[in-house]
Amino acid sequence: MSNWPGYVSQFQTQRKRIYGTYSASPIILLILGVLCLLFCVIALVVEIRTSELAVYSQHMDEMPWGVFLQPWLLVAGTNPMSEKLTWIYGWIVEIIDLIYAFGLNHATDALRQTNPAIAKFYGIGGVMLLLLNGYSNFKSLPGADPLMQLLVCLAVTIGVVALPVIGLALIERAIDKFEENLNGSYS
Secondary structure, three states: OHHHHHHHHHHHHHHHHHHOOOOOOOOHHHHHHHHHHHHHHHHHHHHHHHHHHHHHOOOOOOOHHHHHHHHHHHHOOOOHHHHHHHHHHHHHHHHHHHHHHHOOOHHHHHHHHHHHHHHHHHHHHHHHHHHHHHHHHHHHOOOOOHHHHHHHHHHHHHHHHHHHHHHHHHHHHHHHHHHHHOOOOOO
């Protein structure tokens, strides 16, 4: 019984070495980061589909994972032009969403160096497309009433724009914490 406090201390040291503190556990940060990226991909599929459906003024009833085949099908050129145009619209809007999330400063700087007028047009056009994308989410996604549709629209939009940035930051921090913990600094 006299070594009991020593065993507890050794256990706590080993736990901290591997897991860190509970509030900043690298395992928790890693799981949250992966969940953010997973739900970003799901939200991306939903947004691409709602953008396509907005062209036809339809509602979304299914989760079409086939949207990830669309770039290949565009290159292959086997589908009707009307279908291709909706795919291009959906993908461009989502790429602009991701540029706004990850690299807006880089994109506008590059455009300003090329042509300042294009940079202004991109800024205005990008904001307009993002607003229309939100509107297409609002109109295409199901909901019991307009408030519920608005909440779903906001969640999906935030899922595409913010979750990838948050997810990558959490994963990066988890890796840093694993390294710190394995090297013996327990912050």
